[in-house]
Amino acid sequence: MEQLNDKQVSFILDRIMADGVTDENLQNDLLDHYCCFIEERLLPGADFEAVYDIAFQNITPNGMHEIQQELYFILNFKKQTTMKRIIYFSSFITLFLTSTGIMFKILHWPGGPVLILISPFLVMLTSVILFSNSMTHWKSHSRMYNIRVVTGFASALLIAGGMIFKLLHYAGGAFQVVTGVFLLNLIFLPIFFYGLYKQAIENTSKTLINP
Structure with missing residues (x-):
């Protein structure tokens, strides 16, 4: 397991914001969830973006903004x-x-x-x-x-x-x-x-x- 660097963390946060998540608390929760998921699967020499795509399909397969809409609705x-x-x-x-x-x-x-x-x-x-x-x-x-x-x-x-x-x-x-x-x-x-x-x-x- 490898620790994500600041650039990779910023990449994930930018993707979260670009996908329409505007709530800061939800941004932080998703960021933490993504980082934990990716770090568990990011083996030495593995492609970060490929692991990110796997994380996206597992965590938010229908898009991140949908989670915000569901949270807002609840x-x-x-x-x-x-x-x-x-x-x-x-x-x-x-x-x-x-x-x-x-x-x-x-x-x-x-x-x-x-x-x-x-x-x-x-x-x-x-x-x-x-x-x-x-x-x-x-x-x-x-x-x-x-x-x-x-x-x-x-x-x-x-x-x-x-x-x-x-x-x-x-x-x-x-x-x-x-x-x-x-x-x-x-x-x-x-x-x-x-x-x-x-x-x-x-x-x-x-x-x-x-x-």
Whole structure:
């Protein structure tokens, strides 16, 4: 058994960080686990990178970032469940009020504009709650995920705020809506759907490898 030198330890840490592990405690745990595994199998004259590849296949065959995602899910399962309830309930109420308000408006019944006006306020409230929750785990997520969160939050506030301004006939409503849609269509949605595509490809690969 050979002791790893500083260069080899740095190589392992760089690989861990490059694979998307951002949590410092998890980085250190993985680094220690990798070093112990490699040192036990690194015989004199053996190729370090070849032994590293063996360690990768044994310790993190599906990628290191998956461990961080699983750890995050386990530690925050209850909070994630609460957030999903808020999202589903708020989405239902928002669509219900919007569709009902439109019906009232078309039929010239009283209360239509009020119902429509409440909807963007609910969107803004839900966005603030979700964004606050994401901010508490900012370092645990990837850079692209954080960009998606920020642009999604900003576009939701701008579009909802613009709708409120337009309904109340305030100036600046159109600018807010256009800016919000710009962020939504050109930044948030491409990142969001690319993430879904990447996840689908990974799931398909896992299915083919482990049918």
